[in-house]
Amino acid sequence: MPVTNINDLPTVYNASETEQKIYKFWEDNGFFKADSKSAKPPYSIVIPPPNVTGVLHMGHALDETLQDILVRYHRMSGYETLWVPGTDHAGLATQNVVEKQLAKEGLTRDDLGREKFLEKTWEWTNQHKSTILDQCKRLGASFDRSRERFTFDQGCSDAVKEVFVRLYEKGLIYKGAYIVNWCPRCQSAISDVETEYETEQGHLWEISYPVKGESGAIIVATTRPETIFGDVAIAVHPDDHKYSELVGKTVVIPLSGREIPIIADEYVDKSFGTGAVKITPAHDPNDFEVGKRHNFSPIWVIDEQGKMKACGEVPPEFHGLDRYEAREKILGMLSYKNFLLRTKDHEHNVGKCQRCGTTIEPLLSEQWFVKMKPLAQEAIKAVKDGRIKFIPDRWEKNYLGWMENIRDWCISRQIWWGHQIPAYYHKVTGEMVVAKENPDPQNYVQETDCLDTWFSSALWPFSTMGWPDTKSDDFKKFYPTTTLVTGFDIIFFWVARMITMGLEFTGKAPFSTVYIHGLIRDEKGQKMSKSKGNTIDPVVIIDKYGCDALRFTMTSLCTFGGQDIKISDERFEYGRNFANKIWNASRFVLMNLDGVDNNDIDFDKLTIADKWILDKLNSTAKEVNEDIQNYRIGETAHVLYDFFWNSYCDWYVEIAKIQLTDESVKLNTQRVLRYVLDMTLRLLHPIMPHITEQVWQLIPKQTDFKAIMLADFPIYKESLEFAAEAKEMELVFETIKSLRNVRQSFNISMAVNFNITIHAPKEEKAIFEAIESYIKRMAKVENISYSDELDFEVKKSATAVVSASKIVIPLENLIDFNEEIARQNKKLEKLTNERKSLEGRINNPKFVANAPADLINTTKARIEEINTQQTAISRLIGSLSS
């Protein structure tokens, strides 16, 4: 750590120059490395692994910052702290990226074949794997890169196989033909949570199906006419009298001529449409259930590309047509042949692929599923009995609601990049074996499907700790992890599944607290997205304002309720300005330390101001600890901002300037300045790691710790509590403020010095004498005289009433006394209003009977105080007016 000459420090903090240098210092010294053999209590977090294809965005910046704050706080608070970094192989996303690259060369993945394609994808992955974590370094993330993991690395893959086989053996994984959400573009099944519904303006078409052998027909309403060739029946409600005659009869599918029966099923809603529904088991989840109940074989008419199948049931002229083209053509022909009776506008929800936005095709196909109901039981219990706590707790409801209605999880994906399902089929008999390894490569071939990326993510908290080796040092020391930090958008995708798998395979909840933060939005409250072009690049912000500025601003915007956060470029000025304030205040302190190299404050020599700032520091430390422990991280930022800027800089440093000129207290003042700066930097370090480290390293002879990031985090100390003196300081503030107010009100330049007379009762006079120097310097007072006369005539003066005393500022030619009267009247009015409402309370017998004693006392005391001040001001006005 190169130490700069203090006098050469620039007056404007140069964040970008400092930050990378500081990060390197930490990294080179291995300060982020956790020791699994340590005797300290563990604190661990696993990063929500960003996609390898990802580029750092504001969401990461927030998520990583919050984790880093928790990690740094606990590291400084005596925990052996591990933050595991890593990335997600992101099956489909990564495959798409590589396929796009191939497309540029005019190739498809099929041209390469599975093995070559995987080779290429690994190549791409290895090239990009560290990009996003390297970007996280710019965020100051203190994760342990020596433990970096990848959801598709050897260890994670072993864990996946182990879990898959065990679940299968327990009967919790099965393979079967069910309706799944099929994305025709991705060419794969996707799970329910990956399907997003959008309301679209569509149509409801009423189509007539002629009854066989009769002149009548049944009219069916549908939103998807292209599936008519897959119909296996028409269903009506059993109690629907309109149709009771028709049940059991046969109708003819228009255009194709295939014959199907009319059946009765409770699923049908009599009041919707025409009350008659076409049943297409291969292409609709509800129809599939109806079909099963009535023993119909499904008929596929749309293929995996979303095109009409070239099969016997589909008339040849439609073969190979895209589903939407087919729809138009079918409607045209139905209309031409008078089968289409009516077209109504109809608003309905259409499923879209979360990844690419393509309309989902519900498709009956053979897929692998995890039976979730039995697994969910323990996961529900763990949250209900408090083993896992959500912050804010309203997300528990959300989680439980989903878990209690959990549906089976479709885990197979028809892609190549991912964990290939460990099932093997006999080449001849087709017999299936589920095992970690191929039992006999000569005769068995592996299942071609891969697993949903979230399958491996679900194991992340324990697969990264060496599981299935439960004897590994990391697993023993750091599993279960402590806190999980993430956004609410992946509670179902990820959090719920980690809880489920963690409990099933380790018997322990994978973390005890789930800290859910809001999402980052643009200044209008819209979600940031590349397509909208409203994204803000964290790296650009860091270059412009600095990492600490970014962190501080974002942290200060975090609310306890976990609201979404709206940001714009300019908001980061807040953090930048604060960083600059820290820089300059620190510069002042360092320049005035004269090499004072310890924090050995002489408690017998403390001035009232010293005691006040120590007391304030102490209560700030107390609150910061409580706030972080309770995940009130935004509050932490506010408390520290207020303490550092308003208490330390605006008051204490100004007062210290006076004390430094007094040889009798100079050294002690330097020590207090130093101590408070040192402790405040530590308190700020989790939020603003770089600047605090840089400044801390410049404080003379910091020998106890190598870095602030390893220093002890300040906690509340009884020895630093000075309640009485802290209260006395209020008199200083009040006095100075009211004198400044007088100056400003009458437009008196700071260059003009006052003489003042303080009319004070005995007990207050002593305090004023003790703080005289502060008043003189900070309110630009030349000379102070005292009087014990409290009842006096005021002439040609402005007066400030402070506590029980009156301060008279003679201003003969400087002011307009009508203005002074007006000023005093305004004050009087304020006091009168306050008094009225307080008296209203105290005169209410019910208030006296019910309110706590100390509230009654303070109310009475306040009325008393107002009373004296009112009397004083009234007299002033009287004597000024005469």
Next chain:
RNA sequence: GGGCGUUUAGCUCAGCUGGUAGAGCGUCUCCCUUACAAGGAGAGGGUCGGGGGUUCAAGUCCCUCAACGCCCACCA
């Protein structure tokens, strides 16, 4: 259809367990006072969405209405 969230100063938002409202930015006045103009000092600004209730006391608890936003489910 069910659930959740939001509504507080011109703007963006804080306000934990109920005790007469706070910050940042912006506005108005002064000031380049030897750490900082990314700064200092002072000032102005709110019937806390509407209505009702509980309480000595409500922005804070309960009910209700309204607007906006989100999540889940889903009728072809």
